[in-house]
Amino acid sequence: MMTTRKISFVICFAAGIFGLVQYFSPHPAISSVYRSLLDWVQIIFAFALLVGALSVLRMHAGKVMKRDRHWVYSAVAVASLIAMTAAGFAGGADRGSLFAWLFDNVQVPMQSTVFALLAFFVASAAYRGFRMRNLEAGILLVTALLIMLARIPIGELATDWLPRSADWVLNVPSMSAKRALLIGIGLGSVTTALRVILGIERSAIGG
Amino acid sequence: MRLLSLDRRIIYILVLLAVGVPLLFRVPLPVKVGVETRKVHSAIDNIPHGSYVMLSFDIEASSLPEVKPLAEATVRHCFQRDLRIIGLALFSEGAAIGYNLLVQVADEMGKVYGSDYIYLGFRPQYVSAILGMGESIEDVFPLDYLNNDWREYPGYASLGNYDDVALVISIADGSLPTYWVEYAGSRYNQKIAACLTAAMTTSYYPYTVSGQLVGMVSGLKGAAEYETMLGYSGGGHRGMLSQSSGHALIILLVIVANVAELRKRK
Numbered sequence: 001m002m003t004t005r006k007i008s009f010v011i012c013f014a015a016g017i018f019g020l021v022q023y024f025s026p027h028p029a030i031s032s033v034y035r036s037l038l039d040w041v042q043i044i045f046a047f048a049l050l051v052g053a054l055s056v057l058r059m060h061a062g063k064v065m066k067r068d069r070h071w072v073y074s075a076v077a078v079a080s081l082i083a084m085t086a087a088g089f090a091g092g093a094d095r096g097s098l099f100a101w102l103f104d105n106v107q108v109p110m111q112s113t114v115f116a117l118l119a120f121f122v123a124s125a126a127y128r129g130f131r132m133r134n135l136e137a138g139i140l141l142v143t144a145l146l147i148m149l150a151r152i153p154i155g156e157l158a159t160d161w162l163p164r165s166a167d168w169v170l171n172v173p174s175m176s177a178k179r180a181l182l183i184g185i186g187l188g189s190v191t192t193a194l195r196v197i198l199g200i201e202r203s204a205i206g207g
Numbered sequence: 208m209r210l211l212s213l214d215r216r217i218i219y220i221l222v223l224l225a226v227g228v229p230l231l232f233r234v235p236l237p238v239k240v241g242v243e244t245r246k247v248h249s250a251i252d253n254i255p256h257g258s259y260v261m262l263s264f265d266i267e268a269s270s271l272p273e274v275k276p277l278a279e280a281t282v283r284h285c286f287q288r289d290l291r292i293i294g295l296a297l298f299s300e301g302a303a304i305g306y307n308l309l310v311q312v313a314d315e316m317g318k319v320y321g322s323d324y325i326y327l328g329f330r331p332q333y334v335s336a337i338l339g340m341g342e343s344i345e346d347v348f349p350l351d352y353l354n355n356d357w358r359e360y361p362g363y364a365s366l367g368n369y370d371d372v373a374l375v376i377s378i379a380d381g382s383l384p385t386y387w388v389e390y391a392g393s394r395y396n397q398k399i400a401a402c403l404t405a406a407m408t409t410s411y412y413p414y415t416v417s418g419q420l421v422g423m424v425s426g427l428k429g430a431a432e433y434e435t436m437l438g439y440s441g442g443g444h445r446g447m448l449s450q451s452s453g454h455a456l457i458i459l460l461v462i463v464a465n466v467a468e469l470r471k472r473k
Contacts, residue, residue, distance in 0.1 A: 148454045
C-alpha cells in the first residue's frame with residue numbers, strides 16, 4: 001500500500017521529469033499533455049486562492065466570536081472581504097459598478113497612503129542611519145547621494161558628469177554584483193528543483 | 208548635539224512640505240530623455256500599425272500613483288501608433304487598475320473596445336499563465352474581463368499566441384518582468400519591455416544590457432521622459448518638482464547629520 005507521501009513523491013517526480021523532457025520535445029502528444037498540465041496548475045492555484053480566502057475568513061471570524069484583542073480589526077477585515085465579494089458577484093467589475101467604486105475609492109487610496117508613509121520613514125531613517133562611520137559606509141553614502149541627485153532633473157541640469165557617473169555606478173559595479181547574485185540564484189534554483197524532483201528535498205510534500 | 212537627536216516629527220513635517228507643496232505648483236522642469244526610455248519608445252515606434260501589443264498590469268494598488276503616469280504614457284503611445292492592445296493582469300489588484308486605465312485613455316483618444324483594445328482580466332499563477340499564452344491565449348483567457356468571448360471581436364479573431372504579439376510590456380512594481388523574460392522571452396522568443404517603479408530599476412539593468420528586455424521606463428522620471436518624447440505634460444512632469452525637492456531634502460538631511468556627527472567627534 002502506497003502512503004500519501006509516496007503518492008505525492010511519484011506525482012512530483014513524474015511532473016518534474018515531464019517538465020524537463022517536454023522542453024526539448026516538439027512532439028504533438030507531449031505538447032498536448034503540457035498544455036493540460038498548465039491548465040491544471042491554474043485550476044489548482046485558483047482553488048488554493050479559495051482555500052486561502054476561506055482560511056482568512058475563518059481565522060478572523062473566530063477572533064470576532066471570541067472577542068479577542070483587536071477583534072474590531074478582524075470584524076473590519078471580514079466585513080470588507082464579504083462586501084467586496086458580494087459586490088463583485090452582484091454587479092460585476094465594470095466601470096460604474098459598486099465593486100469598481102469600492103476599489104477606486106477605498107482600496108486604492110488606503111494602500112497608496114500606507115505605501116506613501118515610507119517616504120517619511122525613509123527620510124527619518126536616512127537622517128539617523130546614513131553616517132560615514134568607516135570607509136565602506138562612506139562609499140555607500142557617496143554612491144547613494146550621487147544616484148539620488150542624478151535621478152532628478154536638477155541634478156541632470158547641474159552637470160553632465162552626474163548622470164554619467166550614476167550610469168557608470170549602475171552599469172558596472174552594481175550590475176556585476178547583481179549578475180553574480182542572479183547566477184547564484186539560478187544555480188540554487190536548479191539544485192533545489194533537482195532535489196525536489198528526486199525526492200531528496202521532501203518538505204513540500206510533508207517529508 | 209541637538210542636531211543629532213532631531214525630533215523625527217520635524218523630519219516628517221519637512222518631508223510633507225518638500226513633497227506636498229510642489230504638487231500645488233505647475234513648474235515645468237526640463238527633462239533629459241534617458242537611453243532606456245528611448246529604447247522602449249523606439250521599440251513601439253518600429254512596430255507596424257495594426258500589430259498586437261500585450262500590456263500586462265503586474266501591479267498592486269499601493270504603487271498606482273507612481274506607475275499610473277508610466278502606464279498612461281505607454282498606452283497613449285500604443286494607441287497613437289494604431290497598435291491593437293491586449294490588456295491583462297497577473298496580479299489580482301492590477302486587473303481593475305489596468306481596465307480603468309485602458310478605458311480612460313481609450314475614451315480620450317476615441318479608441319473602441321474590441322477593435323482597438325481588449326482586456327482579458329486576471330489569471331492566478333503567473334508562471335503557468337505566461338507559459339500557457341505561449342501555446343494559446345484563448346486557453347488561458349477563454350473570456351475577457353467583461354465575460355465576453357473576445358474571439359468574436361473583429362480586431363482579435365486572428366490572435367493565437369505569442370507568435371502574433373509584437374511586444375509584451377510588463378507594467379510592474381515587483382519581479383514579474385523577470386518571469387516574462389524567463390518564460391515568454393526564453394521559451395517563446397517573445398520581445399519584452401518593462402515599465403517599472405524606480406525602486407526596481409537596478410534589478411533590471413542586467414536584462415536590458417543583455418537584450419532580454421528591449422528597454423525599460425522607470426519611475427516618475429521615466430514617465431516624464433516618455434511624456435517629453437510624446438510631446439505632452441502629464442503625471443510624470445507634475446511629479447518632477449515634488450520628487451526633486453524630496454530627493455534634495457533627503458540629501459540635505461544626510462549631509463547635516465554627517466556634519467553634526469563629525470563635529471561631535473572633534
